[in-house]
Structure formats: C-alpha cells, structure tokens
Amino acid sequence: MPLAIFAFAAGVWAAQYQAQLPSYPWLAVLPGGLTVTCVLALQWYKSGVARANLFRALILAIALTAGFAWSSWRAVWRLADALPRAVEMRDVELTGIVAELPEPGEQGVRFVFQVERASAAVPERVLLSWYAAERGEGAAPALRPGERWRFTARLKRPHGLANPELFDYEAALLERGIRATGSVRASPAPVRIDEFVVRPATLVHRLRDAIRARFHTALPGADYVGVLVALAVGDQRGIPDQQWTVFRNTGISHLISISGMHVSMIGLLVGWLAGKAWRRSQRRMLRVPAMKVAAASGLAAAAVYSVLAGMGIPTQRSLIMIAVVAVAILGGRAPSRGIVLALALLCVLLFDPWAVLAAGFWLSFGAVAILMFLLGGRVRAEKGWRAAVAGQLGITLAMIPGLVVLFNAFSLVSPLANALAIPLVSFVITPLTLLAIVLPFTGLLELAHWFFGVLMVALEWLSALSFAMWSQAAPPGVLAAVALVGVGWLMLPRGTPARAAGALAVLPMLAWVPERPPYGAFRMTVLDVGQGTAVHVRTARHELIYDTGPAYRQGGDAGMRVLIPYLGAAGVRRIDRLVVSHDDLDHSGGLASLLAAGAVSEVMANFDLPEPSDRRPQPPRRPCLAGDSWSWDGVDFRILHPDERELDTSSDNDSSCVLRISAPGGSVLLAGDIERAAERRLLVQAGESLRSTVVVVPHHGSKSSSGEPLVAGVAARAAIHSAGYLNQFHHPHPGVLQRWSAAGATNWRTDEQGAILVDVGVRGVEITSWRDVARRYWYGS
CATH class of the missing domain: 1.20.1280 (Monooxygenase)
Structure with a gap:
C-alpha cells in the first residue's frame, strides 16, 4: 500500500x-x-x-x-470559479463575510472575503485590501472574522510577479481557493451589516483573532509578540522581515510556527495526563483500557490545537499521523511507521493536491521520513540524547539537497542553533504561550517573551557569523538527484561498503555554478517587479543592477522580495555596480534593502543614499553623468544622459540616468523615466549612438514618453515595457505600444509575460519571457 x-x-x-x-x-x-x-x-x-x-x-x-x-x-x-475579464477593474458591490484572520498593516488591512451576493459574476473567495486612505482616515479599518459587510470593490484576476526560481504567488492563491484580488472603494460608504455570523469556521477564526488581540494588548510593542502569536494561533504575519532573516540563517524557521512537533507534543502531553488520571480508578480501567483513553484524548487535543493553528501542511500531516495511530490503538492494531506516513500523505493530497507546490510539504514529510529512518534502528532503536543528536545531525545532512533546490541555501550553524532552540521553544516557550491562552495571566506571556529574548541573543550572534549560510545558484535537477542518492547512501547502516563515499555525490551540486556569457556577450533580465523597473545585467565576470524596483503599498519592497532572492538563485555573490536612474520610489524603492544585504561594490546615482539602519559602511557613490563609460569582458557601457547642467533644471523623470550597453552581437538601451523634453535633448546629444537592438522603454510605456523622434532614433527590434498588472496609470499606453510596433519592434511586457530574458550573444540577440519558459496551467486563469 x-x-x-x-x-x-x-x-x-x-x-x-x-x-x-x-x-x-x-x-x-x-x-x-x-x-x-x-x-x-x-x-x-x-x-x-x-x-x-x-x-x-x-x-x-x-x-x-x-x-x-x-x-x-x-x-x-x-x-472554473474565475473572475470574468469583463469584470476586471470595474466597481462591483459585494456582500459577504470576513472569512479568516485579517492582516493589519501600516496603510490598511488585507482579508479574505467570502462572497454571498454580488452585482456581477465574481468568485466565492476573494482577497481584498482596505487601505486607510480609501476611507479618508488616519488609522487602518478594524475588521474581525465573522463580520458581514456590504461595500464596493474593484477586482482583478489572480496575478503575481513571475521571475526565475522565485515564489509563485498565483499558485499560492490557487491553493487557498482565492480566485480574485482587489481593493475596497471609499464610495459608496461601506456598511457593516452583522457583528458576527455564527458558523464553525468563523467561530474558530474569531477565537484566533481574540487570542491575537489579547497577546498584543498584554505585550504592547514587544519585539517578539509576533513569534508568540505564531506559536499560539499559527499567524506568522506579525513577525518582521529582520527576524525571519535570523531564523533562516540559523535554520530554525520550522520552530517559529505551529509545527508538527508542537502538535505531537500537545497530543502526547494531554494523552499522558488523561491516561495517568484514568489509571487512578480500577473500575474505569476494567471498562476501558487507559491506553485507549490516552489515544482518544491526545487525538482530541491535537485536533483542537491544529484547528486553532489554521491547519497548515505540517499541522495537517502531524494530525493525520496522530489520528492513524490513535485509531489503530482504539482498534487494537499497531500500524508500521511507513503506513502511518503514507496514509498521512494520501489524506493531505486528497484534501489539498496543490500542497506539492509548497516547500513546507516537502520539508515536513521529508523530515519525518528521515527521522523514522534514522531512529527506527536496523537492530535496535536509538534512545535518549543519542537519538536527539543522531536525529538532528541526520536531518541537517539529509535535507541539504532539498534546501538547496527549494531555497538555494542552507544554514551551516543549524545544528547548534537547533540544539539551543528546540528544547527552549518546544518545552518552555510554547507551553508557556499555550497556558497563556487558557489562563489570563500576563506574567506567562512576559516570561515566554523573556525566554525568547534570551534565545534571540544567541541566534542573532550565530546569524551574524560570516559562514552562517551556504548560498549558491539553483542547481540542475540531475545534480540534486545525485546528491539525494548520495545522502541516502551515507545514512545506510554501518558496515555498508563505501558508505562515506555518499558524501562525494553531494559535492557536484555544491560546487555547481551557472553558465556565464562568453567574452564579448552579456545576458540581461528585466525583472517583473510590478509598477517599477529592476534590471540585472551579467557579463563573463561582472554583475550590474539598473534600478531596484518599487516600494510596495502593502509593505516591503522589490529589493527584499524580488532582487535579493533572485540574485541568490542566480548565484550572484556581489554586485559590481548598482545604477539607480533617479530617486522615484518605483525605481529606488528597493535600494535600502539591497544596500543592507551588503553585497554592492559601487553605486552610481545622482542623489544621496539612504542611511543604513545597522551602521554598516555605505559603498562608494559616484554621479551618473553623460560621458562616463567603462568596459567589462568585451562589453561596453556608456552613460548617455543626463549632463551636469540638467540635474538642477530638469524634473526627476527627465534627469533619469540613461545607460546604453553594447556588444558585437547587439545593444540595449535603458532609458529610465525620461519624457519628451529629455528625449529631444538625448537625440541631439547622442545622435547615431542612440540606436539599439533592444530598448527598455522610458517611463514604463507612458504616453508622455516614447515620442516618434525617439522611437525612430533608437530603431529597436524589441521594446520591453516594465509595468504592473492593470496598474492605475494604464501603462503601457496603447498608443506607445502601437508606435514601437509600427517602427518594427516587437513589444514585450512584464505585466503579461513576467521577467523578460535577453541574451546578447556574439552572433545576435535572443529574447524570451519567464512565463513562456516555465508555463503553468494557472497562469492567466
């Protein structure tokens, strides 16, 4: 089976x-x-x-x-539960229920809305953002699960950023059953119809919301209250990005949530207490064995805790495994470990076939399978501290191929960090947090917070070590498979011939580096960052970034969410030069995050760099002025605009830094946000040197740019428009698309095609898009 x-x-x-x-x-x-x-x-x-x-x-x-x-x-x-394209970005009146825990933020709140009635055909579940500015108020609107509202919203089909090897937001929405996203409109005024609609799901989420609110009230402004909320109700959205960086670098992210370990611990603890109490009565023992009472009680406790946690994949897996064991005990049977794990796998996939797309699915089932293999014993099972050490070291080693494939990195300090964190989080901090749910004593939360603060001192020190993380480019599947076989061979019983040779099979994966362009060629990736611009240029030995994308309204920026993960997956350890065209947030929004990562050798910009938050020394900055040029690996880079006089007399857009990159096989023009006036000056200053094979069109395809003289002067064969999906500015403008097309250029769009990949080889230019390279059935659906 x-x-x-x-x-x-x-x-x-x-x-x-x-x-x-x-x-x-x-x-x-x-x-x-x-x-x-x-x-x-x-x-x-x-x-x-x-x-x-x-x-x-x-x-x-x-x-x-x-x-x-x-x-x-x-x-x-x-x-089939799709938003018709005719309804996209139209005002639709919705009546329904706040279905899950709302996610408050600095500018508003995001929440899942279960639609009951609508003025047009819309999906059953939509993800909405309700911004404070939309209500004309300074604070975010207060929403609670189970409330019934009527308001007007503007919806669009699920759409995420599509970049090489990065998180697929559209797949995540599909798994959650969310088939449209949008925002609440200020007019007509939203109306709350009912304070609370009683349903099983809303009862659970209202309880989770009450616990979260009580934690924040008890620990106002506390550094780690988001971690305690995550351990109590599974809501990780209150944990800052800086803390997640520490958790990833130390390999303890699996502990900062309601994991399978926590569910199993609660089930075992409640089951042990119930069995111990049952054994105190001989009459009860004669009627029902204590082991069966313990199994039923442990299963009930684990189920309650799992529901309270929101039923994530690790929680589902652990609950199903506990259920299989409990049912077997109640039926007088003893299933093998393999059958228990297989049945848990089957139940998860029957309920959620999209689980295989989530990294947590592979890590959760993989870690349990490894533990079963290591601690099951071929002759006898390991016990005590030997089992703990063997299990942790075994998981650390065996998970390396999976972590490299899923995250392009793994923590080298993970064994030590987990040795500190597992006992403290599992046996001290989590029990105190759970007791605080039942007992209204603020001191329990304060004690749990203090213990976590002590743990964070050690974790932050480990995270700051230069060798804390191993990072590399995403390896080919063949090398990952060979590495997986190697660690499997390495974990075979003692006495297996050449067992240590299994470690050698891992080395090709760890030593792999992506192929770089040859001398005299370069590769350019126009990243999909939404309404903004971010471009990566790679030569044989150098890396350049042009612009850093936008800051996002819902929080975060393209530097943290797109550029840093993308560069890690591409194997970029250091950026030789970062060019920021101008200081608008759609081009410089990710600059602070990129500088904080500490991997930039030099910045070219005509404005002051943001002050670092950690006193890290800033890279040197040089102005970006016309006439500056350099050559890397047979590829020429030249700044065409602006000159020094234009910096004080032009608008931010018209003072954008324009960069031309040329090689024997073709050339690329990166035009920033210049508009018609700057375009005319550029034509006079650059002349014939403006001609380029590919152009990243100015100002995202705005109708205020790409005038006919510029289009004719560039004479590009491909025009790339970097814009956000259904953005409020309606970029790129249809007239601009037609203008470039009429001039003989093929239009490429990041909003529809994802990241645009341009290879300028010795003999010519090849262009493709990420949504074509890695096409999935849910794209555009």
Whole structure:
C-alpha cells in the first residue's frame, strides 16, 4: 500500500506542473480506463512471480494515473470559479463575510472575503485590501472574522510577479481557493451589516483573532509578540522581515510556527495526563483500557490545537499521523511507521493536491521520513540524547539537497542553533504561550517573551557569523538527484561498503555554478517587479543592477522580495555596480534593502543614499553623468544622459540616468523615466549612438514618453515595457505600444509575460519571457 500511495502522490505532482490541463473528455475517460485496467489486472493475477509482479506494476500505474486525474479534476473545478475579464477593474458591490484572520498593516488591512451576493459574476473567495486612505482616515479599518459587510470593490484576476526560481504567488492563491484580488472603494460608504455570523469556521477564526488581540494588548510593542502569536494561533504575519532573516540563517524557521512537533507534543502531553488520571480508578480501567483513553484524548487535543493553528501542511500531516495511530490503538492494531506516513500523505493530497507546490510539504514529510529512518534502528532503536543528536545531525545532512533546490541555501550553524532552540521553544516557550491562552495571566506571556529574548541573543550572534549560510545558484535537477542518492547512501547502516563515499555525490551540486556569457556577450533580465523597473545585467565576470524596483503599498519592497532572492538563485555573490536612474520610489524603492544585504561594490546615482539602519559602511557613490563609460569582458557601457547642467533644471523623470550597453552581437538601451523634453535633448546629444537592438522603454510605456523622434532614433527590434498588472496609470499606453510596433519592434511586457530574458550573444540577440519558459496551467486563469 505505501508504494501505491507514493505513486498516487507522483501523479498529483506531475499534474501540477502541466502547462495545460487535460480537457473534460480526457478526465471523463481516465476513471473508466482505470476501472477496466483494474478488472483486467485482477483477471491476470492467477499465480506465479511474473504475474504477481505484473499485477503490482499495474497497481502502481493505476495509482499514478489516479493521482494525475484527481489533481487535474480538482484544478479544472477550481479554475472554473474565475473572475470574468469583463469584470476586471470595474466597481462591483459585494456582500459577504470576513472569512479568516485579517492582516493589519501600516496603510490598511488585507482579508479574505467570502462572497454571498454580488452585482456581477465574481468568485466565492476573494482577497481584498482596505487601505486607510480609501476611507479618508488616519488609522487602518478594524475588521474581525465573522463580520458581514456590504461595500464596493474593484477586482482583478489572480496575478503575481513571475521571475526565475522565485515564489509563485498565483499558485499560492490557487491553493487557498482565492480566485480574485482587489481593493475596497471609499464610495459608496461601506456598511457593516452583522457583528458576527455564527458558523464553525468563523467561530474558530474569531477565537484566533481574540487570542491575537489579547497577546498584543498584554505585550504592547514587544519585539517578539509576533513569534508568540505564531506559536499560539499559527499567524506568522506579525513577525518582521529582520527576524525571519535570523531564523533562516540559523535554520530554525520550522520552530517559529505551529509545527508538527508542537502538535505531537500537545497530543502526547494531554494523552499522558488523561491516561495517568484514568489509571487512578480500577473500575474505569476494567471498562476501558487507559491506553485507549490516552489515544482518544491526545487525538482530541491535537485536533483542537491544529484547528486553532489554521491547519497548515505540517499541522495537517502531524494530525493525520496522530489520528492513524490513535485509531489503530482504539482498534487494537499497531500500524508500521511507513503506513502511518503514507496514509498521512494520501489524506493531505486528497484534501489539498496543490500542497506539492509548497516547500513546507516537502520539508515536513521529508523530515519525518528521515527521522523514522534514522531512529527506527536496523537492530535496535536509538534512545535518549543519542537519538536527539543522531536525529538532528541526520536531518541537517539529509535535507541539504532539498534546501538547496527549494531555497538555494542552507544554514551551516543549524545544528547548534537547533540544539539551543528546540528544547527552549518546544518545552518552555510554547507551553508557556499555550497556558497563556487558557489562563489570563500576563506574567506567562512576559516570561515566554523573556525566554525568547534570551534565545534571540544567541541566534542573532550565530546569524551574524560570516559562514552562517551556504548560498549558491539553483542547481540542475540531475545534480540534486545525485546528491539525494548520495545522502541516502551515507545514512545506510554501518558496515555498508563505501558508505562515506555518499558524501562525494553531494559535492557536484555544491560546487555547481551557472553558465556565464562568453567574452564579448552579456545576458540581461528585466525583472517583473510590478509598477517599477529592476534590471540585472551579467557579463563573463561582472554583475550590474539598473534600478531596484518599487516600494510596495502593502509593505516591503522589490529589493527584499524580488532582487535579493533572485540574485541568490542566480548565484550572484556581489554586485559590481548598482545604477539607480533617479530617486522615484518605483525605481529606488528597493535600494535600502539591497544596500543592507551588503553585497554592492559601487553605486552610481545622482542623489544621496539612504542611511543604513545597522551602521554598516555605505559603498562608494559616484554621479551618473553623460560621458562616463567603462568596459567589462568585451562589453561596453556608456552613460548617455543626463549632463551636469540638467540635474538642477530638469524634473526627476527627465534627469533619469540613461545607460546604453553594447556588444558585437547587439545593444540595449535603458532609458529610465525620461519624457519628451529629455528625449529631444538625448537625440541631439547622442545622435547615431542612440540606436539599439533592444530598448527598455522610458517611463514604463507612458504616453508622455516614447515620442516618434525617439522611437525612430533608437530603431529597436524589441521594446520591453516594465509595468504592473492593470496598474492605475494604464501603462503601457496603447498608443506607445502601437508606435514601437509600427517602427518594427516587437513589444514585450512584464505585466503579461513576467521577467523578460535577453541574451546578447556574439552572433545576435535572443529574447524570451519567464512565463513562456516555465508555463503553468494557472497562469492567466
């Protein structure tokens, strides 16, 4: 049975990586085909080893196909609940319920809304942002789960940033069943219809909201109150990015949430207490064995805690495993570890086939499988501190291939950090936090907060070590598979021939570096950062960044959310030169985050750099002025605009730094936000040297830029428009698109095609987009 379940999981995984889903007829045929195949298999299974093996192979094939069909059918069904394109960005009146915990922020609140009635066809679940400015107030609107509201909203289909090897926001929305996003409008005035609509789900989320509010009231402004809320109700959104950086660098992120370990601990503790109390009565013992009472009590406690936590993947997995063991005990059976893990896997995928897209799915099941393998023992099981040490070291080593594939990094100080954090978080901080839910004593929270503060002193010191993290480019799948086989071989029992040689299989993955352009060529990536610009240029030995993207209204910036993760996945350890065209937030919004990462050698900008928050020395800054030029690896870089006189007389947009990059195979023009006046001056100053094969069009395709003289003067074969999906400025303007197209250029758009990848080789230019390279069935749906 476990093998069949693993085959079912492989089918689910394969379906989620399809560029296009099977049609309804195919999905209708698959179950019938499975039934016929199964009947034939039963007819063939008479006797003999060959027939038995054939039968097993057929069962695996049936399970694989069933997983593919189940995942595809669920996807087709969910995609059918779509927002019609005709309704996008139109005002729609919605009536419904605040479905989950709202996410308050500095400028407003985000929340999942369960639509009950609407003035147009809309999905059942939408994610809305309600900004304080939209209400004309200084504070964010106060929302609570279970409230029924009527308001007008402006919706759009699910759309996320699409960049190489980065988080897929559209897939995350699909998994949550959210089929549209949007914002609440100020007019007409929103109306709260009911204070609380009583339903099982709203009762749970209202309780979680009350606990979160009580924690914040008890610890106002405390540094780690977000961590305590995460441990209590599974809401991690209150943890600052700086703390998450420390947790990632030390490898303890799995502890800063309601993980499977915490659910198991609660179940075991409650079960042990219930069994101990039951044993005090001989009469009760004769009626029902204490072990069965302990199993039922532990399962009930784990279920309550899991529901309170929001039922994340690690929580689901742990609860299902506890349920399987508890049911087996109640039925007088003892299932093997493999069956327990396989049944948990099956239940998670039946409920949520999109779980295979989440890193937490692989880490959760992978860690448990490794622990079962290491601590199960071939002769005898390890116990006590030996088991703890063996388990932690084994997980640290065995998870390296997975962590490199999923995050392009792993913590080298993780064993030490976890040795400190696991006992303190699991046996001190979490129990104190959970007691604070039941007992209204502020002192419990204050004590838990103090203990976590002590832990953070050690974690921050470990995180600051120069060797704390191993970072590298995303490796090819073949090298990752070889590394996985290697760590598996390394964990085999003592006495296995050449067991230590398994470590050698990991080295190719860790030593791998991505292919760089040859001498005289370069590769440019116009990143999808929303309404803004960020460009990465790579030569044979150098790295350049042009602009750093926007600061986002909902919090964070493109530097932290896009550039830093992208550069890590691309294997960029240091930026040789960072050029910031001008000081508008859609071009410089990510600058502070990028400088804080400490990997910039030099900045070219015509404004003062932001002050560092950690007293880190700033890289040297030089002005970005016309006439400045340099050459890297056979590729020429030249600043065409502005000259020094224009800095004081032009607007921010018209004083943008314009950079031209040229190689024997082609050239690229990066034009910032220049508008018509600057375009005319640029044509006079640059003349024929303005001609370029590719242009990142000025001002995101605004109608105030890309005048006909500039379009003719550049004479580009490709025009790239970096803009946000359905942005409020309506960039790129249809007239601008037509103008470039009429001049012979192919238009490329980050809002529709994701990151644009440009290879300027020795013999020519090749262009593609990330949404074409890594196409998924949910893109544009």
